[in-house]
Amino acid sequence: MSDVADQEKLALQAIRAFLATKTCYDVLPVSFKLVMLDSTLSLKGALLTLLQNGVVSAPIWDSVQCQFTGLLTANDFVNALRFYENQPKLLDELNTLKLEDLSRVEEEIGATKIENYNVSPHLSLNEAYKYLIKARTHRVALVDEDPTSKRKIVVSVLTQYRLLRFVALNCKETQMMKTAIGDLGLGTYSNIVTTTMDTSLTEVVRQLSNIGVSALPVVDDQYRLLNMYEQFDVLGLVKANGHGDLRMTVGEALMRRPEDFPGVHTCRLTDTLSDIMEIVRRTRLLRLFVVDEEGKLKGIITLSDILRYICTV
Structure with a gap:
């Protein structure tokens, strides 16, 4: 095995060992913004919120059930456009469609529904990565539990980019x-x-x-x-x-x-x-x-x- 291959193997071993010792909480910056969307919000209102805040996804919260119900992404808007593009007479409904009704629209065209993947922020980054790959998703909501009320709390969203950048910034072995x-x-x-x-x-x-x-x-x-x-x-x-x-x-x-x-x-x-x-x-x-x-x-x-x-x- 060449020196380059040897160094690469050692680098991979070091990075994997590092990720096993860190949790999803470690990836989160000291200060960050979390945009939450109420499930009764219209799709247009939700997407304007994404644009105004410069984010590509946001957790959806059911205020009646007090629970996380999914992650809204650009893919959901693409699916909605596709649905109404085939039914131009209903196109105006796109502006008033509520997030809680979006799954029905996506189901009718056979598209993937709103993602509701979530894990504990205490999960190791190795396990979080495995979850991302198994679920075939680019992001997962981090949902914790309030120790007193036992209610679920959406802490943040872990994305593939956040995970990869965490490795790039903290593992000098990537230079090998x-x-x-x-x-x-x-x-x-x-x-x-x-x-x-x-x-x-x-x-x-x-x-x-x-x-x-x-x-x-x-x-x-x-x-x-x-x-x-x-x-x-x-x-x-x-x-x-x-x-x-x-x-x-x-x-x-x-x-x-x-x-x-x-x-x-x-x-x-x-x-x-x-x-x-x-x-x-x-x-x-x-x-x-x-x-x-x-x-x-x-x-x-x-x-x-x-x-x-x-x-x-």
Whole structure:
């Protein structure tokens, strides 16, 4: 075994041992904001709340039953748009649909319902990771119990990004991970669904809902990566009855993006996890698009791919 492979193996062992000693509470920053949504809130009102607070998901709370009922994400809005797009006469209902009724809409189109995954914040990060992978979800609510009243309390939301950034910031061993990602086999390199600048948003929404992915790469006729269109972009359509803007093309929609859009992150097959973790330390990273020297799309690496490699023994 080469020195590079030996160092990578030692780094993985150290990171896994570190995660076994930490709990979900350790990932939470000293100061943070938690946005909670009442189950009787309208879908439009809820999504405006997400946009105003700059978050991509939020726990839903049933104030009558005093219990956590699920996590609202951009995927739920995509599903709702898909449902009403097939029934234009009912489109105005999208503005008044309550969160507590959203599961019915998603069930009618055969889509995944609102996620209600939750774990104790006292769970070790190793166990929390296993739960994320088993549930095939990007996030899980952290629900604790008040020692006096015994009532459940939503503490925060643990996301794959928070977990990966915690590793990047606290494990210097990530700097030892020098094996090229092409040799690690990280990511997906076949059957990648793409879109173009001329594709209608109606078609993109249908693809995002049907396939269950969080973003589609935008390519030209030479398969060069130009941009991406993600579920969070769809949230912008809620403004001013924006569902009518589904007639726009992807190119037109991207022109309306806010100026603070963080951009599209790319990498090469020769890059290493050490390089990727450095990006995670500096900026919010949800996925990487693998491109060649000509900028042509080769594959996609998700946070699930990275966490599965780092955390799985």
